[in-house]
Amino acid sequence: MSPLLSVENLRIAFPSRQGPVEVVRGVSFELGRERLGIVGESGSGKSQTGRAILGLTPVTGKATADRLEFDGIDLRNATPARWRSLRGARMSMVMQDPKFSLNPVMTIGKQLMEAVKLHGGQSEARDKSIAMLEAVQIRDPDRVMAAYPHELSGGMGQRAMIAMMLVTEPDLLIADEPTSALDVTVQIEVLRILDRLVSERGMGLIFISHDLELVSTFCDRVLVMYAGQVVEELDAAKMSEARHPYTRGLLGCLPKINGDVRPLPVLARDAAWLE
Amino acid sequence: MALIEIEELEVVFGSGGRSVHALRGVSFTVEEGESFGIVGESGSGKSTVLRAACGLAPVTGGRILIDGVPVTSPRDPAFYRRVQMVFQDPYASLHPRHTIDRVLSEPLAIHGFDRREARVEQALVEVGLGKGFRFRYPHQLSGGQRQRVAIARALILEPKVILLDEPTSALDASIQAEVLNLLDRLRAERGLTYVLVSHDLAVVSHMCERLMVMQNGAVVEQLTRQALRDHATTEDYTRNLLTASEGFTRDPALQT
Amino acid sequence: MTAEPTRPGLSQWLLSEQPASRNQARLGQAWRIWLAFTRNRLGMVGLGIVVLLVLVAIFADVIAPYDPLMGGDLRTARLLPPSWDHWMGTDDLARDIFSRVVHGARLTLMVVALVAIIATPIGLLVGTTSGYFGGWIDVVLMRITDIFLAFPRLILALAFVAALGPGIENAIIAIAITSWPPYARLARAETLSIRNAEHIDAIRLQGASSGRIIWGHVVPLCMSSVIIRVTLDMAGIILTAAGLGFLGLGAQPPQPEWGAMIAGGRRFIIDYWWVATMPGIAIFVVSLGFNLLGDGLRDVLDPKAQQQ
Numbered sequence: 096m097s098p099l100l101s102v103e104n105l106r107i108a109f110p111s112r113q114g115p116v117e118v119v120r121g122v123s124f125e126l127g128r129e130r131l132g133i134v135g136e137s138g139s140g141k142s143q144t145g146r147a148i149l150g151l152t153p154v155t156g157k158a159t160a161d162r163l164e165f166d167g168i169d170l171r172n173a174t175p176a177r178w179r180s181l182r183g184a185r186m187s188m189v190m191q192d193p194k195f196s197l198n199p200v201m202t203i204g205k206q207l208m209e210a211v212k213l214h215g216g217q218s219e220a221r222d223k224s225i226a227m228l229e230a231v232q233i234r235d236p237d238r239v240m241a242a243y244p245h246e247l248s249g250g251m252g253q254r255a256m257i258a259m260m261l262v263t264e265p266d267l268l269i270a271d272e273p274t275s276a277l278d279v280t281v282q283i284e285v286l287r288i289l290d291r292l293v294s295e296r297g298m299g300l301i302f303i304s305h306d307l308e309l310v311s312t313f314c315d316r317v318l319v320m321y322a323g324q325v326v327e328e329l330d331a332a333k334m335s336e337a338r339h340p341y342t343r344g345l346l347g348c349l350p351k352i353n354g355d356v357r358p359l360p361v362l363a364r365d366a367a368w369l370e
Numbered sequence: 371m372a373l374i375e376i377e378e379l380e381v382v383f384g385s386g387g388r389s390v391h392a393l394r395g396v397s398f399t400v401e402e403g404e405s406f407g408i409v410g411e412s413g414s415g416k417s418t419v420l421r422a423a424c425g426l427a428p429v430t431g432g433r434i435l436i437d438g439v440p441v442t443s444p445r446d447p448a449f450y451r452r453v454q455m456v457f458q459d460p461y462a463s464l465h466p467r468h469t470i471d472r473v474l475s476e477p478l479a480i481h482g483f484d485r486r487e488a489r490v491e492q493a494l495v496e497v498g499l500g501k502g503f504r505f506r507y508p509h510q511l512s513g514g515q516r517q518r519v520a521i522a523r524a525l526i527l528e529p530k531v532i533l534l535d536e537p538t539s540a541l542d543a544s545i546q547a548e549v550l551n552l553l554d555r556l557r558a559e560r561g562l563t564y565v566l567v568s569h570d571l572a573v574v575s576h577m578c579e580r581l582m583v584m585q586n587g588a589v590v591e592q593l594t595r596q597a598l599r600d601h602a603t604t605e606d607y608t609r610n611l612l613t614a615s616e617g618f619t620r621d622p623a624l625q626t
Numbered sequence: 627m628t629a630e631p632t633r634p635g636l637s638q639w640l641l642s643e644q645p646a647s648r649n650q651a652r653l654g655q656a657w658r659i660w661l662a663f664t665r666n667r668l669g670m671v672g673l674g675i676v677v678l679l680v681l682v683a684i685f686a687d688v689i690a691p692y693d694p695l696m697g698g699d700l701r702t703a704r705l706l707p708p709s710w711d712h713w714m715g716t717d718d719l720a721r722d723i724f725s726r727v728v729h730g731a732r733l734t735l736m737v738v739a740l741v742a743i744i745a746t747p748i749g750l751l752v753g754t755t756s757g758y759f760g761g762w763i764d765v766v767l768m769r770i771t772d773i774f775l776a777f778p779r780l781i782l783a784l785a786f787v788a789a790l791g792p793g794i795e796n797a798i799i800a801i802a803i804t805s806w807p808p809y810a811r812l813a814r815a816e817t818l819s820i821r822n823a824e825h826i827d828a829i830r831l832q833g834a835s836s837g838r839i840i841w842g843h844v845v846p847l848c849m850s851s852v853i854i855r856v857t858l859d860m861a862g863i864i865l866t867a868a869g870l871g872f873l874g875l876g877a878q879p880p881q882p883e884w885g886a887m888i889a890g891g892r893r894f895i896i897d898y899w900w901v902a903t904m905p906g907i908a909i910f911v912v913s914l915g916f917n918l919l920g921d922g923l924r925d926v927l928d929p930k931a932q933q934q
Contacts, residue, residue: 136542137513249412278411278569279614286618305542312617348547350576352615353599358551359576362544426827450833463824467846469651476842477832505645507655523828 098125099299103162120323132314140323187260191272197244204240227262250281372399380431405564407578415587454524458536460516464508493522514545534566571615669922675915683731690725697721715900726882744802749809757817774807787875797876816848850927857920861913
């Protein structure tokens with residue numbers, strides 16, 4: 096079976112006073128109907144990679160790739176009309192903070208139904224929306240449908256956001272730090288919902304996060320990014336066998352509830368990693 | 371006698387029908403030289419405890435004692451020389467138009483300290499930045515470097531107590547390790563007392579000998595680091611937090 | 627206009643990431659703002675016009691070919707059209723209009739500078755105090771501001787001038803009194819957004835007094851938006867001054883105030899168009915210059931505009 100998404104030599108550059116600066120430098124990977132984690136620290140280019148796949152690179156930036164194919168469709172020269180038919184319908188994105196991604200003056204229900212209507216299905220929009228809210232384990236979907244975003248807690252807002260992104264049943268979901276703004280207990284619940292949707296609907300998921308431990312327990316496969324490059328690709332289960340010093344350093348520098356290493360090992364960055 | 375005693379602390383924001391009861395009778399004590407952690411999720415009131423202690427939140431009930439003496443309201447200058455705070459967001463806690471030099475010299479000027487030049491340079495060296503950073507602006511520094519400046523600012527009045535409000539939650543993991551190590555070293559060198567607020571059990575377990583779990587403005591329980599490691603907790607809430615902190619576990623029902 | 631070429635050593639010193647002294651840091655910061663500003667063409671045009679106004683005002687005696695107050699021969703030199711001898715023609719008292727416009731720059735500049743010096747600090751002080759303390763102080767100060775804002779500016783200025791008596795000094799005072807309320811509003815809004823910032827909490831925890839916090843920490847952050855607003859208001863201030871002059875309540879004859887000059891030329895605007903037009907063009911160019919400068923400053927100083 097051909098992969099759902101294949102990316103080859105993706106490069107993203109932004110102009111600066113000293114000439115263009117590449118924030119993503121030759122990233123390649125393939126994604127099937129699986130959970131792929133992209134891990135890195137701030138500035139590693141992980142978010143820009145996710146955005147470029149959806150064609151959401153900021154206008155000042157320039158994304159190029161040798162290959163950027165989604166289900167056989169070449170995304171590199173896609174027209175705006177093509178993008179509109181893909182985004183939302185077949186590929187979606189969940190952002191970090193629901194507060195900034197939901198329209199504050201529209202009820203959740205209206206926003207959800209709008210998403211359904213945009214991609215066909217006029218009449219059953221409401222039923223579908225309610226079913227989706229139930230799928231993300233919102234116990235009181237009618238109340239949430241009538242609520243405005245500010246009336247929901249962070250966890251509820253993020254679930255509503257996920258519902259909105261999934262109501263069109265996309266094939267690919269890109270989740271950019273979807274749970275970083277949430278409390279740990281809520282975070283696990285939200286992940287569980289994502290997990291179920293992936294396995295039930297056979298969706299491809301790209302999970303972008305700074306949290307190596309979380310990603311390694313949640314995803315099937317992990318890409319570790321550093322300074323715009325993938326330094327290591329690993330099976331999530333084999334995290335302890337990581338070979339790249341950066342990955343090992345990232346794992347080592349986290350404080351553990353049960354560990355008592357003092358001082359904590361500090362990551363020594365090596366200029367050679369930039370090669 | 372404990373260095374910090376908090377008794378039945380109550381904080382209510384706003385008044386009338388829209389008031390929010392942020393703290394409901396919180397009590398704890400911190401001994402001199404100890405590091406005490408406060409853990410909780412957002413809205414648990416953990417940061418409010420610190421803000422109330424140093425006068426940034428309105429105390430509506432209960433007592434705060436330092437060295438057995440109730441604090442005055444507003445706090446007197448001597449209080450600020452004993453108790454200082456490091457904030458969560460290093461991007462928001464430094465004035466964008468002030469150089470590092472000004473950030474560090476201002477408290478010295480307010481409290482009439484001598485040898486200001488030397489003290490500023492020494493503070494920068496102590497937090498591992500060096501004198502070259504003295505005349506930079508915050509926007510020329512990375513998040514970790516800014517947090518080091520914030521720590522230097524808290525230390526420059528030579529306080530005994532440092533209140534740490536999520537000091538590393540805005541930082542990358544590798545930078546977090548550096549900042550935690552720095553805090554650890556400073557405490558050992560200067561015999562400081564820490565009260566550290568965090569949502570991250572691992573950070574609290576690494577930094578603190580004793581901790582308190584909070585929920586909805588009230589204390590769930592207090593336990594020692596060893597009890598936390600042994601999962602020797604009596605409360606379900608703490609147990610949930612502990613499980614959640616260990617990462618994602620797949621739903622057994624879906625394991626096919 | 628582009629940045630003048632500087633020695634690489636100086637530019638490097640200014641842009642150094644590791645300044646070695648307070649002054650180097652400050653100059654470096656100013657230099658960065660200047661570099662950003664020079665990239666804005668229209669802003670530079672505005673700055674050019676304003677600089678030109680200042681130069682003309684300083685060297686008015688040298689530039690002006692004739693006396694601005696004493697006219698020539700009333701029999702032969704009245705209401706002459708623009709020519710090589712009189713670039714902008716002469717008026718009904720045989721005075722050279724170009725010389726009067728040049729000397730009028732002094733009055734205009736004085737009005738603009740004095741209003742800025744009087745109104746800006748009042749606005750800043752009222753606004754930051756009101757925003758920082760909140761509560762009843764806020765209520766009292768903002769209601770006073772509202773009272774001033776409730777009247778159209780020219781009408782209020784007219785009332786003040788009527789009370790104080792006509793004259794350029796009183797016109798300046800009247801304009802200053804009427805122009806601070808918007809700055810107070812602006813400074814208050816900025817202060818409200820800064821008041822609960824962590825860096826203000828931090829300085830509070832250093833034991834700083836309210837005065838020190840307002841002056842040293844809040845005002846510098848409100849400053850840029852107020853400066854932008856004042857610069858953009860300059861055109862309005864010039865027009866108000868000219869309006870008062872036109873109505874005979876500002877500068878008194880024979881002072882070469884641009885508004886009063888237009889009023890003087892109004893009687894024969896059909897036959898001798900240049901008498902009213904020339905000072906009008908001067909008002910237009912200077913107002914435009916301040917507006918362009920204000921726009922340029924906003925692009926550089928306003929963090930909200932930068933994030934695009």
